[in-house]
Amino acid sequence: MKLATLRTGAQTTTAALAVGPDAYLPLPAGDVGALLRDPAWREVARETAARAARSAVVQAAAGDLAPLLPQAGKVICCGLNYADHIREMGRELPEYPTLFAKFADTLAGAADEVVVHGSERVDWEAELAVVVGGTLTRADEAEAAAAIAGYTVANDVSMRDWQNRTLQWFQGKAFDATTPVGPVMATPDEVGGANVEVRGYVNGELVQRGHTSTLVFGPARLLAYISRFTTLRPGDLVLTGTPGGVGMGMTPPRFLADGDVITTEIDGIGRLENRVSIRQPALQD
């Protein structure tokens, strides 16, 4: 099952079940997060599909894809999580996941233009993201695994100049509408339990390729760990980290230019394609 959040008018979104290329059945929920708050969401989706008339199918353009979870209560990201990338950087495997937060305002749609004001070092980070489908407080890994609603694709676009102004990355990671996420949430059965390859492209050139089998902290372990300090709820989103190949790590470093297109892809889920627009700020920093 694949679910999307569609724009159906100004500021309005509705959850939808993907039933074909760009074809969706509207579901009785404002967005995927709202749908997931109904414990019977799987049945709701199945019954909608079974009973829907052919005429109910909506053809959606790429621009109709809203951020998958526009109202996510928590967006938590893991850094430094691909073992092969960590080893190639000559570092030790970490004992604990490096975590930081974003807000729902940071998210963008799967085909949205990513508009950045006032950064000269805009970088890409292709990632698998986990959509939480249950409530987790101090959960063990089995409970966490059972509470995974599905998986989606994200690009943790990072403003490296802002990220490295201080020791805390947050300000370079939380620019409004700069983290595209979608196009759909695929339930675990669609993606073999998230045993997948994550690929990132810049203007069609493959720059990142990593396999989630090399994650130090896999999805369930990450959710269980986070739930030790904060409750995860339906519609929360956890980004699992990016493999090697980011621009900052290149020699010389390479950053996105105004007009560049970043593509982020995971087989079985889908693809993000985002033009990047870099604008200078009206005011001084």
Add this chain to the structure above:
Amino acid sequence: MKLATLRTGAQTTTAALAVGPDAYLPLPAGDVGALLRDPAWREVARETAARAARSAVVQAAAGDLAPLLPQAGKVICCGLNYADHIREMGRELPEYPTLFAKFADTLAGAADEVVVHGSERVDWEAELAVVVGGTLTRADEAEAAAAIAGYTVANDVSMRDWQNRTLQWFQGKAFDATTPVGPVMATPDEVGGANVEVRGYVNGELVQRGHTSTLVFGPARLLAYISRFTTLRPGDLVLTGTPGGVGMGMTPPRFLADGDVITTEIDGIGRLENRVSIRQPALQD
């Protein structure tokens, strides 16, 4: 004018105007954040006060104080912000504010027990916090100053073991219900434009004392800076950092024990008093 968020039943809160010691007038809003989303909130509060019958006054016990902004969309904190403390540590004054995020779930009421699961290094951080009353996107300092609804007291209780597990502080700063905030939001006229002394006590002993005149990034500058990358909205909360005197900085370091009481106080706003309960987790980390 001083506003609080009161518990009026299980899970229910309402915004209230403080009219005397522990005496409040209920306002037509679920909490202070919901009230602030009405641009006419000052008039709503004034008219309620003018028209209210004496019988409308509610006497509230300390335990009735909910987290001031239980639904805050953004809680953003500044670290390393008191010049005297930075200089006494032998560091340079920073060019940019060090920022990190919390979620609304991290907040606690002014007299709530702060229950921590699975940390052995629980520390205190008395702080002035700013309540956002307008919408700020790439604002200048004058716009930011005009959008300050008021000020409140917070204690950014920090789990130093978790905070220092990785380079990113977030996990040690985002334990559920561990950042008490309140008891009220005082409008700027009540606190001389937030030119105030912040004091922290442990079991009645004064451990922190700092004056906001020594903040490197004052409230308006902080809000303007944050608004360069993310939109601030009514009901968002910004913590301005803590002065010297935290437990981690003592020789030897001192951490909170189960049953300790932390008090956080700012003249003109009020006082938080929180018993700390430290529990071992049921599961391994």
